[in-house]
Amino acid sequence: METQMKRDSLKKRKLKERLTAYSFIAPNFIGFAIFTLGPIFFAIMLAFHQWDGSNDMTFIGLDNFREMFGDDRVKDALWNTIVYVLATVPLTLACALFLATLLNSKIKGRNIFRTIAFFPYVASLVAVAAVWNMIFHPVNGPINEILRMIGILDPPRWAADSEWAMFTLVLFSVWKQMGYYMVIFLAGLQGVSEELYEAANLDGAGRWGKFWHVTLPQLRPVTFFVLMILTINSFKVYDFVYMITQAGPGTSTLVLVYEIYNTAFLNWNLGYSSAISMLLLGLVLIVTLVQFLGEKKFTNQ
Amino acid sequence: MKSNKVVSKFFIYILLIAVTITMIFPFLWMLSSSIKFDRDIFIFPIQWIPDQPVWSNFIDIWTRIPLATFIYNTAKITLIVTLLQLTTSSFAAYAFSKLEFKGRNLLFVAYIATIAVPWQAYMVPQFIMMRSLGLNNTHLAIILLQAFSAFGVFMMRQFYQGIPDSLIEAARMDGMNDYQIYYRIMLPLSKPALSTLTIFTFVNTWNDFLGPLLYLTRDELKTIQIGLRMFITQYSAEYGLIMAASVVVLIPVLVVFLSLQRHFVQGVAAIGVKG
Numbered sequence A: 001m002e003t004q005m006k007r008d009s010l011k012k013r014k015l016k017e018r019l020t021a022y023s024f025i026a027p028n029f030i031g032f033a034i035f036t037l038g039p040i041f042f043a044i045m046l047a048f049h050q051w052d053g054s055n056d057m058t059f060i061g062l063d064n065f066r067e068m069f070g071d072d073r074v075k076d077a078l079w080n081t082i083v084y085v086l087a088t089v090p091l092t093l094a095c096a097l098f099l100a101t102l103l104n105s106k107i108k109g110r111n112i113f114r115t116i117a118f119f120p121y122v123a124s125l126v127a128v129a130a131v132w133n134m135i136f137h138p139v140n141g142p143i144n145e146i147l148r149m150i151g152i153l154d155p156p157r158w159a160a161d162s163e164w165a166m167f168t169l170v171l172f173s174v175w176k177q178m179g180y181y182m183v184i185f186l187a188g189l190q191g192v193s194e195e196l197y198e199a200a201n202l203d204g205a206g207r208w209g210k211f212w213h214v215t216l217p218q219l220r221p222v223t224f225f226v227l228m229i230l231t232i233n234s235f236k237v238y239d240f241v242y243m244i245t246q247a248g249p250g251t252s253t254l255v256l257v258y259e260i261y262n263t264a265f266l267n268w269n270l271g272y273s274s275a276i277s278m279l280l281l282g283l284v285l286i287v288t289l290v291q292f293l294g295e296k297k298f299t300n301q
Numbered sequence B: 001m002k003s004n005k006v007v008s009k010f011f012i013y014i015l016l017i018a019v020t021i022t023m024i025f026p027f028l029w030m031l032s033s034s035i036k037f038d039r040d041i042f043i044f045p046i047q048w049i050p051d052q053p054v055w056s057n058f059i060d061i062w063t064r065i066p067l068a069t070f071i072y073n074t075a076k077i078t079l080i081v082t083l084l085q086l087t088t089s090s091f092a093a094y095a096f097s098k099l100e101f102k103g104r105n106l107l108f109v110a111y112i113a114t115i116a117v118p119w120q121a122y123m124v125p126q127f128i129m130m131r132s133l134g135l136n137n138t139h140l141a142i143i144l145l146q147a148f149s150a151f152g153v154f155m156m157r158q159f160y161q162g163i164p165d166s167l168i169e170a171a172r173m174d175g176m177n178d179y180q181i182y183y184r185i186m187l188p189l190s191k192p193a194l195s196t197l198t199i200f201t202f203v204n205t206w207n208d209f210l211g212p213l214l215y216l217t218r219d220e221l222k223t224i225q226i227g228l229r230m231f232i233t234q235y236s237a238e239y240g241l242i243m244a245a246s247v248v249v250l251i252p253v254l255v256v257f258l259s260l261q262r263h264f265v266q267g268v269a270a271i272g273v274k275g
Helices: A002-046 A063-069 A072-104 A110-123 A123-135 A144-148 A164-191 A194-202 A207-218 A222-235 A237-244 A254-266 A271-298 B001-035 B057-064 B066-097 B104-113 B123-132 B139-147 B150-161 B166-174 B177-189 B191-207 B210-215 B224-234 B239-270
Strands: none
Touching: A002 A237, A002 A271, A002 B066, A002 B123, A002 B150, A063 B191, A072 A110, A072 A164, A072 A222, A072 A271, A072 B001, A110 A164, A110 B001, A110 B191, A110 B239, A123 A164, A123 A237, A123 B001, A123 B224, A144 A271, A164 A237, A164 B001, A164 B057, A164 B239, A194 A207, A194 B191, A207 A222, A207 B239, A222 A271, A254 A271, A254 B123, B001 B104, B001 B123, B001 B239, B057 B066, B057 B191, B057 B224, B057 B239, B066 B104, B066 B150, B066 B191, B066 B224, B066 B239, B123 B139, B123 B210, B123 B224, B139 B150, B139 B191, B139 B210, B150 B191, B166 B177, B177 B191, B191 B239, B210 B224, B224 B239
C-alpha cells in the first residue's frame, strides 16, 4: 500500500517535471515547428511537384530532377558554388587562424585590433559592398589607380571581368567574414593551457614549433567546428553575390541559391526551385557528414 | 635572446598594422567620401580630409530617401526579434539542459539537424505559407521567421551544460521551482552567453537582406538594408550621399557591438566551441 503510494507520488513528480519541461520548450518549439520544420517538409514534397503558387499542384515524380541534370544554368551554378566553397573555406580558415594567433599574444592595444578585425563582419553588407564596388571600380577606383601607379597598366576589371569576378567575390567574402571565425578561434585559444607552452619552451621550441606542436593540436576541435560552420555558410552564399557581381558577368558567378531565388520568385517555378534546393541541401548534408566522420576518425587516432 | 624577442614583437606589430589597414581602409574611405562632392571622390591620390567638407550630405539623405522610416522599421524588427530570440531560446535551453523528459534527445537532434539545413532551401515554401496566412508585406513575417532559430537554443544549451547540476539541486532543496531557478540562477549566470547571442541576433537581423527583400515590397515597410540598396540602385552616381547613408546605417551596429564586446570572446568561449 505504502509503496504503491510512493510510486504514485514518484510518477506524479515525474509527470510534473515533464510538464514543466514542455512548458519551457513550447514557446520556442511552436515557432520553430511552424516556421522551420514545417517548411522543410513542405520543400521536400514540393520538389516532386509542379506548381506556380496559385494554380493546383501536380505530382510529377522525378521530372524536376531529370530536368535539372540537363539544365546548363544549374550546372554552372553548381560548379560555381563548388569553386566558391573550395576557395573561400580554406582561405578564410587560414586567415582567421593566423589573425587569432596574432591577436592572442600579449601586446598593447590588443582589444582595439580585435575590434577592428571583427568589425567588417558586423558591418552592414549593403553599405560595405557599396564601398567595395567603388574601391574596386575598374576605371577610377583607388585599387586600380595604385596598380597603375606601380606599373600594371592594364589592371583587372574585377567584378566586371568574367575572369576576375569569382576572385573578387572570394576576396570580399574572406575580408567580410574572417573576423567572425577569428573570434571563435580566439575563444578556443583561451582553452589552451599556458603549461603546454612552458613545457614547449623548456624543450627549446621556437614560435613556429609551438604553433605546430601545441596550438594546432589543441585547437583541433575548434578547427573542425569552424570548418563545418564555414562550409555550410559558404554553400548558402547569396547576398554577397547579389551585391558584388549580380551573378555575372554572364553566369560566371551564378551560385545555387541565386538560381533557386530566380526560379522561384522571377519564374514562379516553385517545384523546380525546390528541386534545386534539394540539390543544395544534399550537398551540404553530405559534406557536413563527411567532416563529422572525419573529425571522429581523427580524434580516435 | 632578448633582442630576438624585441625583433619578433616588432614583426608582430608590423603584421598587425598591415592587417588593420586592410580591414579598416574601406571604412575610412567611406567616412572620407561621405563628406565629399561626387566629383572629388575618385581623385587620386586619395585626399582623406577634403578642403571643403560637404556636411550637407548628412542632411540631404534624410529627405532624399525615407531614411528615418527605414531605421524605425529595422529597429522595431530587430528589437522584437532579439528579445524573442533571447527569451524563448534561453527558456527552451533550460529544459534541454537541466530537465528530464521523454523525447528530449529526439527533439534536440531535430534542432541541431536544422542548423545544417540552409534557410534558402526552404525559403520558398515558407514564403508561400506566410502568404497564405496573409503575412506578406508585414513586419510580423520577418519577426516570425527570425525569432525562433535553432542556433540560439543550441548556443544557450551549450552554455548551460557548463553550469553544474548540483547548483540546481541545491536550489530545489531550498524550495525553488524551476521557473524561479531559471529566473534567479540561470539568467544571471548566463550574461556572457546572452550578450554573445544578442550580438549575433542583433547583427543578423539588422543586416538581413534576403528576408526583407522577399517579404517587404511596399516602401513604407522596408528595412534599412533594402532601403539603402534601393537608393544605391536609383542614384548610382551620387556617391557622396550613398556613403553618408552607409555611415548612418553602420552606427547602431557599432554602438551595440562596442557596448557588449567586453563579454564577447569570453561568451563564445563559454558556449563551448570545443564541441
